[in-house]
Structures are given as structure tokens and as C-alpha cells.
Amino acid sequence: MADKKGLKKTLNTLDIMLMGIGAIIGAGIFVLTGVAAANYAGPGIVLSFIISAIACVLVALIYSELASMVPVAGSTYTYTYAALGEIVAWVVGWDLILEYFFSVCMVSSGWSGYMVSILNSGGINIPQYLISSPETGGLVNLPAMFIPLLIGFLLIRGTKESATVNRIIVFVKLAVIFIFIILAAPKVNPANWTPFLPYGFQGVMAGAAIIFTAFLGFDAMSTTAEESNNPGRSLPVGIIGSLLICTVLYVAVSGLLTGLVPYDQLNVSDPVAYALSAVGYRLGSAIIAVGAIAGITTVLLVMMYGQTRIVFAMSRDGFLPDWVSKLHPKYGTPYMVTLVSACMAAIVAGLVPIQILAELVNIGTLFAFILSAIGVLVLRYKLPDLPRPFRAPAIHIVAPLAVIMCAILMLMLPQATWIRFLLWFCFGLIIYFGYGYRHSRLSMEKAVELVSKK
Structure with missing residues (x-):
């Protein structure tokens, strides 16, 4: 519980590391491994994971510094506002909405694959046209539409995760692996x-770009700075430690996966369960599927929570209409944005391929x-005296390297993805200039004050 001065410092390095493993391991290892191996990297997917991990370590150091500045209501875009101005802040906020929203849709699709695998093991066979998107020969992915609606309902009711529950889920995930x-x-x-x-080294880089999301979750750890008993040590050790552990597990799983069955057979939404089933382990496949469901569901909960809170914060600052941030009269949760987000995620997850x-x-x-x-580089110059419980080492080397590696991975993504990305931002700019620019209640002075206050 928080007091007037701040949250109690109760988290040690092990706590943060376990939180990181719990947040990172999810749809990436249970779903994207097969997609990336089949379509991009082949058995070289193990190299893709190592390359993505290096980029993530650089970004994690930067993110830790940003989050170690006293957390404020307004999300990451508040820091961007103070460093780079309102229009860039809007771009960051809109980009985070894209990241979390489509994460919910992607994870829902992966959840569907494992749920169907469990049902098949129990003799329940759903028609193929009800578990596949139109582009893959079906009508709609019905299970993928169900889970975001359920998660949205739980979030409206105010569901929370405790440290104990997190430890249990981490144990289940690791046991399954x-x-x-x-x-x-x-x-x-x-x-x-x-x-x-099979696709050359360019395929390895393309695979690294695709499975990059497998490491997401360390950003959630960086928000624990205020509750860490020694953020200057616990944050970098906890974040990098969890990334290294997850990298070893990812490399082991992807190597075994491509060794069990030919890589071109892994373009399925439940590759780990599928591979075991293909070599005769039907019971083992069912166990893996149950564990994957547990892990993926918690990741889905966190992703939708993050997406709705970002939209809520942007609405409260005037970038989006006030009705978006309307709270439920009984549960005190932002139910309007949660309801709309859950319904839209259900539609997209049901119709768009993973x-x-x-x-x-x-x-x-x-x-x-x-x-x-x-942004972290600009803030070093713009607000040099801002308290930073954790300072990223060699920032003038780490930050440019992070930019370069992330840019290279972006360039490895297909042209069609860039077109969809640009269309998303054009739509966002229309909303900003049509509404947000005229209604914003967050000034540059206020943003600087928010990130500067102790």
C-alpha cells in the first residue's frame, strides 16, 4: 500500500527477475517460434533469438532509466512530451496503443490454437472454418474472439494479479518448458x-524482427523502480538476468522444435504442442497446451490492461474525448475504453492471421x-539534474546502438507491414489534428513539472 511519500520498497532482485520471467514468457515462445521458423529463419531461429535478445538488453537499460524517474500518471508519452514536444508525444501514445492492441489480438490467436489443441485431445473437434481466419481458408477464428471479451469483462470487474499468483504462473510456465x-x-x-x-542470414534478421515481441515484458519490470529496495542494482540485474534466462530457454526450445519436425511444418498457432503430437506424445502435447493456456492468459490480461490504461491516460489529458476515460460507477475501472477495446480486439483476432x-x-x-x-538522451541534456535512481551506463553508446539495432529490425519487416503501419499513423494524425490538438490539457510546462517532481 502506498503512503503519502510513495510505495514501500519491498522488491529485491529475485522478485524483479521472477516478475520479468513471468511477463516475458508467453505467446512468444509458445506461438511465434513456429511462425518465425517456418516463414523466415528455419532452424536459424536460434540465432534470431540471440540477436533480438541483444537489442532488448540495450533497450531495457534505457527503459529502466526512464522508469526509475518517479512514476507519473500519463504513461511513457509524458516523458516524451517533456523531451520532444506534444506532436511526438501523441505519436508515442498512438504507437503504444498499436503495440498493445495488436498484442492482444495476436495473443488471442495463439490462445485459440492451444485451446483447440486441448479440445481435440478431449475428442471435441470444432469445424476448421470456425477456428481459422478468412485469409487462411476459414470463416472466423471463434475461440480467438471469445478470450478478449472474457478478459475485458474481468478487467472491468477490477481483476488484479498478486505476487503469489505471479510466482505460481512462473512455476507453471517453466515446468511446461x-x-x-x-x-x-x-x-x-x-x-x-x-x-x-534456408532463407540465408537475411532470413535470420527477418526472424529476429518477428520474434522480437517474444521478449516484451521487461518494460513492465522497469515500472517497479519505486518499489525496489535498491533500484540502482536490482533493476539492471533483474531485467538483464531475466532476459538472459529467457534467451537460454528460447534458444533451447526453438532448437528442439526445429529438430523434432521440419521447420516448414511449424506455421501453426500451437507449434510446441503440435511438434510433440507429431512425434507421438499426445498426452505431453495436452500438458504443454494447458500450461501454454495458463501463461498466455496472464500475458493477455497484462497487455489489455496496459492498452486500456494508455488510452485512459491520453483521454484524461485531453488527447481523446472525455467519454473514453469514463469510470464504472461500481468498480472504478475505465469500463468504456475496456469494453470498446475488447470488442474491437475480438473482431480483429477473429479475422486477421497471426x-x-x-x-x-x-x-x-x-x-x-x-x-x-x-528521449532518454534528450532528457540527459534537458533535465540533467532530474533524480535518476538508475542511470543507463555509457548512454552515448547504448542509446545510439539501441536506435540502430531497432531500426535494422524494423527494416527487415515486410513492405506490407510498413504500409499498414503508416496507414495507422495517418489515421492517428487525423484524430490528433481533428481533436487532440485543440483539446489537449497537457502543456509543455506541466509535462516537465510531472517528470521533474520528486
Whole structure:
């Protein structure tokens, strides 16, 4: 519980590391591994994970510094406002909405794949046209439409995650991964690793761009600065430690996955369960699916929570209409934006293939990280005396490297993704100049005051 001065400093390095593992491991390892291997990197997906991890470590250091400045209501775009001005702040906020919204849609699609796998194991077979998007030969992905509506209902009711629940979920996720490793290792066929780079090194880089979202979640850890008993040490050790642990697990799982079945067979929404089933482990496949459902559901909850709170904060600052930030009279939650977001996510998840959703999530995330890296450098000069419990080391090297790596990964994404990305921002600029510019209640002076206050 918070007092007047701030939150109690109760989190140690292990707590932060476990939070990181809990936030990072989810749809990335259980869903995107197969998509990236089949369409981009082949068995070279293990190199894609290592490259993405390096970029994430650089960004994590930057994000930790931003978040270690006293947290304020207004989200990341408040810091951007103070550093780079209102129009860039709007772009960041709109970009974060894209990132979280399409993350919800993508994770919902992955959730659907594993739920269908569980139902199939129990003898319940849903018609193919009700579990596939139109582009993949179906009519609608019905389970993918159901889960965001359920999560939206829970968030309106005010559902919260506790540290105890987080530890339990982390244990379940790790147990499932280790079960897969134990079952898969003896069944690996080394011939499936040849050719190792069927799409060349460019495919490895494209794969890194696609699975970049597999590491998302460390940004949630960076918000624990105020509750950390030693943020200068706990944050970087906890964040980088969890990233390294997850990288080792990702490399192991992706290597075994492409060793179990040919990489071109992994373009499914439940690749881990599918691979075990393909080599005869039907019970093991069901266990993996149940564990994946548990892990993916918590990630989905966090993603939709983050997306609705960003929209809520932007509405409260006048960038969006006031009705968007309307609170529920009983539960005190922003129910209007949650309801609208859940319904829109259900429609998109039911109709759009998971590969397209993953590409949109990654381009939005990478762009946000580029602006964050630029912003932290500007704030070093603009507000040099601002208290920073954690300062990113060698910022004049780390920040440019982060920008370069994220930009390279963005360039590896398909042209169609860039077109959709630009259309999204054109739509956002229409909203900004049509409404936000004239109604904004957040001035440059106020933004600087917010990030400067102790």
C-alpha cells in the first residue's frame, strides 16, 4: 500500500527477475517460434533469438532509466512530451496503443490454437472454418474472439494479479518448458536442422524482427523502480538476468522444435504442442497446451490492461474525448475504453492471421523503443539534474546502438507491414489534428513539472 511519500520498497532482485520471467514468457515462445521458423529463419531461429535478445538488453537499460524517474500518471508519452514536444508525444501514445492492441489480438490467436489443441485431445473437434481466419481458408477464428471479451469483462470487474499468483504462473510456465525439453530431446532428428539457414542470414534478421515481441515484458519490470529496495542494482540485474534466462530457454526450445519436425511444418498457432503430437506424445502435447493456456492468459490480461490504461491516460489529458476515460460507477475501472477495446480486439483476432498481427506488434514496439532511446538522451541534456535512481551506463553508446539495432529490425519487416503501419499513423494524425490538438490539457510546462517532481 502506498503512503503519502510513495510505495514501500519491498522488491529485491529475485522478485524483479521472477516478475520479468513471468511477463516475458508467453505467446512468444509458445506461438511465434513456429511462425518465425517456418516463414523466415528455419532452424536459424536460434540465432534470431540471440540477436533480438541483444537489442532488448540495450533497450531495457534505457527503459529502466526512464522508469526509475518517479512514476507519473500519463504513461511513457509524458516523458516524451517533456523531451520532444506534444506532436511526438501523441505519436508515442498512438504507437503504444498499436503495440498493445495488436498484442492482444495476436495473443488471442495463439490462445485459440492451444485451446483447440486441448479440445481435440478431449475428442471435441470444432469445424476448421470456425477456428481459422478468412485469409487462411476459414470463416472466423471463434475461440480467438471469445478470450478478449472474457478478459475485458474481468478487467472491468477490477481483476488484479498478486505476487503469489505471479510466482505460481512462473512455476507453471517453466515446468511446461522443462517438460517439453525432457520429452523432445530424445526425439530430435538432426537431419531436420539441414539446411540450417534456408532463407540465408537475411532470413535470420527477418526472424529476429518477428520474434522480437517474444521478449516484451521487461518494460513492465522497469515500472517497479519505486518499489525496489535498491533500484540502482536490482533493476539492471533483474531485467538483464531475466532476459538472459529467457534467451537460454528460447534458444533451447526453438532448437528442439526445429529438430523434432521440419521447420516448414511449424506455421501453426500451437507449434510446441503440435511438434510433440507429431512425434507421438499426445498426452505431453495436452500438458504443454494447458500450461501454454495458463501463461498466455496472464500475458493477455497484462497487455489489455496496459492498452486500456494508455488510452485512459491520453483521454484524461485531453488527447481523446472525455467519454473514453469514463469510470464504472461500481468498480472504478475505465469500463468504456475496456469494453470498446475488447470488442474491437475480438473482431480483429477473429479475422486477421497471426503472422500479420505479429508483424504489426513488432514494428510498433520497435518504433516506440527508438523514440524512447532518443528521449532518454534528450532528457540527459534537458533535465540533467532530474533524480535518476538508475542511470543507463555509457548512454552515448547504448542509446545510439539501441536506435540502430531497432531500426535494422524494423527494416527487415515486410513492405506490407510498413504500409499498414503508416496507414495507422495517418489515421492517428487525423484524430490528433481533428481533436487532440485543440483539446489537449497537457502543456509543455506541466509535462516537465510531472517528470521533474520528486
